[in-house]
Every structure is written in C-alpha cells, then in structure tokens.
Amino acid sequence: MNKHASQERRRRAIYGYLLLTPAAVLLSLFAFYPSVATLWSSTFSRGTRRNPTEFVSGGNYSDLFNDPTFWLVVKNNLFYAGITIPLSMFIALSMALWANSKISAKGFVRTAYFTPTVLPMIAAANLWLFFYTPGLGVLDQIGALFGLPSVNWLGQPETALWAIIIVTVWKESGFFMIFYLAALQTIPADLKEAADLEGASRWTYTRRIVLPLLMPTTLFIGVNAMINSVKLIDHLFILTKGGPSDSTKLILYYIWEMAFAYFDAPHAAAMTIMVLLVLGIIAAVQFFYMDKRTHYQ
Amino acid sequence: MRAQPFVVLDGIAKRWNGALGVQDISLTIEEGSFVALLGPSGCGKSTTLRLLAGLETPDEGQIIIDGADVTHRPASGRNLSMVFQSYALFPHLSVAENVMFGMKVRRVPKAERLEKLRRAMEITGLLGFEDRKPNELSGGQRQRVALARAIVAGQRLCLMDEPLSNLDAKLRHAVRKDIKNLQKDLGITVVYVTHDQTEAMSMADKVVLMRDGEIQQVGTPEQLYNQPENTFVAEFVGAPPMALIEGHALSGFSDVPTIGVRAENIALAEAGQGDLQCQVSDCEFLGAETFIGLEHPQAQGLTLKVAGLKNIPAGQVIDITLARETLLSFDKEGRKISASPQK
Numbered sequence: 354m355n356k357h358a359s360q361e362r363r364r365r366a367i368y369g370y371l372l373l374t375p376a377a378v379l380l381s382l383f384a385f386y387p388s389v390a391t392l393w394s395s396t397f398s399r400g401t402r403r404n405p406t407e408f409v410s411g412g413n414y415s416d417l418f419n420d421p422t423f424w425l426v427v428k429n430n431l432f433y434a435g436i437t438i439p440l441s442m443f444i445a446l447s448m449a450l451w452a453n454s455k456i457s458a459k460g461f462v463r464t465a466y467f468t469p470t471v472l473p474m475i476a477a478a479n480l481w482l483f484f485y486t487p488g489l490g491v492l493d494q495i496g497a498l499f500g501l502p503s504v505n506w507l508g509q510p511e512t513a514l515w516a517i518i519i520v521t522v523w524k525e526s527g528f529f530m531i532f533y534l535a536a537l538q539t540i541p542a543d544l545k546e547a548a549d550l551e552g553a554s555r556w557t558y559t560r561r562i563v564l565p566l567l568m569p570t571t572l573f574i575g576v577n578a579m580i581n582s583v584k585l586i587d588h589l590f591i592l593t594k595g596g597p598s599d600s601t602k603l604i605l606y607y608i609w610e611m612a613f614a615y616f617d618a619p620h621a622a623a624m625t626i627m628v629l630l631v632l633g634i635i636a637a638v639q640f641f642y643m644d645k646r647t648h649y650q
Numbered sequence: 651m652r653a654q655p656f657v658v659l660d661g662i663a664k665r666w667n668g669a670l671g672v673q674d675i676s677l678t679i680e681e682g683s684f685v686a687l688l689g690p691s692g693c694g695k696s697t698t699l700r701l702l703a704g705l706e707t708p709d710e711g712q713i714i715i716d717g718a719d720v721t722h723r724p725a726s727g728r729n730l731s732m733v734f735q736s737y738a739l740f741p742h743l744s745v746a747e748n749v750m751f752g753m754k755v756r757r758v759p760k761a762e763r764l765e766k767l768r769r770a771m772e773i774t775g776l777l778g779f780e781d782r783k784p785n786e787l788s789g790g791q792r793q794r795v796a797l798a799r800a801i802v803a804g805q806r807l808c809l810m811d812e813p814l815s816n817l818d819a820k821l822r823h824a825v826r827k828d829i830k831n832l833q834k835d836l837g838i839t840v841v842y843v844t845h846d847q848t849e850a851m852s853m854a855d856k857v858v859l860m861r862d863g864e865i866q867q868v869g870t871p872e873q874l875y876n877q878p879e880n881t882f883v884a885e886f887v888g889a890p891p892m893a894l895i896e897g898h899a900l901s902g903f904s905d906v907p908t909i910g911v912r913a914e915n916i917a918l919a920e921a922g923q924g925d926l927q928c929q930v931s932d933c934e935f936l937g938a939e940t941f942i943g944l945e946h947p948q949a950q951g952l953t954l955k956v957a958g959l960k961n962i963p964a965g966q967v968i969d970i971t972l973a974r975e976t977l978l979s980f981d982k983e984g985r986k987i988s989a990s991p992q993k
Binding site: 544546548549550551553554557561565 | 703705724725726730731732734736738740741742751752755756799803
C-alpha cells in the first residue's frame, strides 16, 4: 500500500480514539469499574471482627432469595411499576393529544402540565406530604367538606403505596407528555386531512395512524419509565421511609437501607447486581423485539 | 333544458385574519371534465381547492357538488378524493394498506377490497409493490400510490394539488400523460392545481387562471392562449409569453395603449423595412428551433422564433415585422379591447 495512505489511515485512527477517550475514561471510572467492583464484592461475606471477609460465591444471593423482606420489596416494586408506567404513559399521551389540538391557551396548558417535572423531587414530595397529612392536609380538608372521616393516607399499609404511586404519576406524566407532544408535531397535517377525506373518524385516525407513528416515542418513554420505577428513592425519604411495615419499600430504598443503615454492603451489592441484570434484560427485549415492530421515519 | 353543472362555486370568499385569501370565486365545472386551477404562488389556487375539498370553510358563498349544497359539509361527506402535493401517504403502512385505508374505514368487504386494490395496482403499474413501505419507493412510485388511493375511493370527483411538483422534469411529462389518460378512461371529473402553465395547457379542458385571490380568466387552453382577457393572462400563458408593446411604438396603433403579439407572429424583416428595430439580447437553442430574445425600449418579452440553429451575436440590430391581423389590443389597465367596430 502507498506509504502516505497507510500513514494517513493511522493518523485518522489515532484521531478517532482521541475523540473517544474522555467519554471512555469517565464511563470506566464511574460506570464500568463500579459495576465490576459491585459484582466482585457481592461474592464475599460481610466481614466482622470475629469472622473476616471470605469468598462465598452465590451465598449472598441465596440469602436474599430466602429473605421475605426482599420478596416483599420485589412485589412492591413490580406493583408500583405495573401501575405507574402504563398510567403515566396513558395520561401523558392523552394530555399530549389534547394539548396538540386546536385549543385556546395552548401555551398555558403545556406549561401547566410540565410544571411538576420542573419541581425538585424533594420539594414535590414535601408538597404532597402537605396534601396527605391527616387532619390538616388538603385531601382531608376536602373530605371533611363532604363529611368523610380523616384518613392517614401515608400511615396505613393499604393506602401508602397508592399514595406514592399517585405522586409518581403526577410527576412523570408531564415529563413524558413533552416527548409525545414533540413527536405529535412531526406528524404532517395532511395525513389528518387525507384520513378525513376517506371518512376516518377521529378515533380511527388516532388508532390507525397517530399511535403507530408514536411507537418509537412510546418505546423510548417505556424504557425510561421502567428505569425510573427502579430508581425512585427521594419520595420515599420524605413521604414514608419505606413504611408502614415495609408496605412502600422499593428496591433502591432497600438497597440503600441495606448498605447504609444495616452496613451490609455485600447483600446490597448482590441486590444491585440483580437490578442491573433485570433492567438490562428488559431493555434488551424492548429494544430488540419491539424495534422490529416499530416504524421509524 | 341544460343539465345543472356537476360542481358550482358561487361567490366564494375566504379571508385569513382579515388578510385576503380568495374572493369572488364563481366557477362551474361540467361532469367528466378536466379543470386546471393555474396561477403563480400565493394566488389562492390551493385555497380554492381546499375550500372545494372541505378542508377549509368559506367565509362567503356557496359550494354545490352534484346538485347538493355541501358548503358546510365536512370533507368526508362530499364524495370526492384528493391527491396531495406531498402525497400524504401513511409512512408506517404498506402500499396495499395505504390504498385500502379508506375502504377499511368504510367497512368494504375483504374480497371487494382486494379486487379493487389489484385493479388500482394494475392501472397505476404498481403490481408487485404492494408490500413496500412508502420510504422504499421512488418519488414517481409514491405519486402513483397516491393516485391509486384516489382511484379506489371510486369517487366521481378527484382533486389534485400540484401532484407533479415533486417529480423531475422527465417523469413529470410521463405522469402527466398517465393522469390525463386515467381521467378519460375512468370518466371522472378532475380539478387540478398547478403553477406550471404547460401542465395546465396540455392537460385541461378548461383552465382557470388566478392572481391575488381572484379569477383572471376561465376558458379553454386555446382561448387563454389566443384571446387573453388581460395582459397578466397574456404574459402568464405560453412559452415564450406574449410580448407587450406600447402602442405608439407601432405606426397605426398610436391610440392603443398596449399591443400584444405572440412569438409565432413575429418575423424577421429586411433591414429598414420592419415594424420595429430591436437589439438581440440572447439566443436560446432548443433543437428544432431557436428563440432569439429581443430588446426594444418600448416593448417587453419580444422573442423571435427561428427554425433550426441560429446564432446572432448579442447587440446586433435587426428588424422585425408583426402579423397585423393577429395583434391584440389592451387598454391602460391591461384589459383586452374588443375589436373596434370601424375595422
């Protein structure tokens, strides 16, 4: 090969690697290395003064599988995800369809729906704490007008998780709405006109044309909502601290508790690895399976 | 007794926030005819079509299709199909699904749906492309899918909004013929919007030339070409457009403000014996003939057609004669003056 050509090629390769370096360094330092380190430490027992740390391979994992609290937390989290993801996506889509139609004060409606997303999680949780407080809270005050008894929404196992779910849906749907709104605006207006001419009803148009064209957005939001449902922790600190009787304890909160309240780092690491594994599998399924059935423009 | 025309637009006006869209549009369209709405961009031709389609509501006037007043009926209740400039194909649906979309909405039985699809594919030459998505088709094929979708609707009135403007010149010529043949074979009425006068003149039975939201002239292509109502029509129609000459530049026409003359009625004359003496500005060789652009201080758009290749250097002065009996007279406002009685 021509000497200059091969030199040029090497120069380009070096250039490319140089461009990749900053991201590679940061990711290795803060994502890849911690993941591997977590996997490593999840295979060792917790060291005490009498029993020094030793290799237990899957011991920490089998401990977790035998821990009823772990299963309760998994069940809570599945329930929480199973309600919040579809509900917030549905509300987001409905709001987007509405805010995208020809209504007056469109800008105001959009801003109003987006406001919850802008609020810091902790502030929002405190706001809802005020709503939920028995006796003083807004919900109870309204209830009292109709002669309903005072309810401790966050204080009883039957309602506490639902209360958390409502806060999450309120917070997430405005955020997802923005994505749907952006996607809706890329759909050309003449598709609607063409469908109108064919006599398609508003519902048919939405179901056969709009929803399929929104699929890429739905997929993206779905993955994000799923990750968020595992990532939730800030609300719990303010609202319930996982109680009462673990009824609102979600996976990340349990990991935090395990690591920093019980100082049991190996079990926390084992749980983290399982969360990573499950999230990875679900994301892969969503992307590889759903991707085939999704139309990208 | 004359049958009522198929489509009637009566005194239609549409304004956008006070700004003028179209006004005073009155038009009748016979069944089975091909009508072209022609005009420069922003003249209101697309607005007129959208008003007819029911995609906009007129502020004034009345629209009658097939004897029924449809002025306030939605688009779906007007029994018409439409081909959009952008084709408006559903990007996630295959060609077959795109074409059958309307029939599915109207719950046409499956066997009939497939039969109509097959026929439409045959007519538009798309057999074998049924399972492709629109983004896997070329511009011309997409255009034919849009046509097929309009055909299977089986409506007697079809509206087309600049359907060829996204195609390249060669394809445009071929599809133009296809559309014209299709319209004749199916016996449907087509209202066709275009800014290209060649398209309008070659396809339409009746051309409606518009400017600034108003109709300038309605007539056959031949009428628009040979008897333009005003100087705008004269200059818009024909390639090259009609040349306009100030009357006092020509002997015997000093009382007429403007004279119009077509290029084919201009001939080269011996030096000093012509009606006008002009300077050559450019030569445009087209194969069978050459257009020689001419400059004269009291005229615009003067073009001399010469057979074969002719190269006259720019700046050379030549004399031309005009075929007197073909000259058209326009008044100060540019309106046609009908032949004066004393002539």
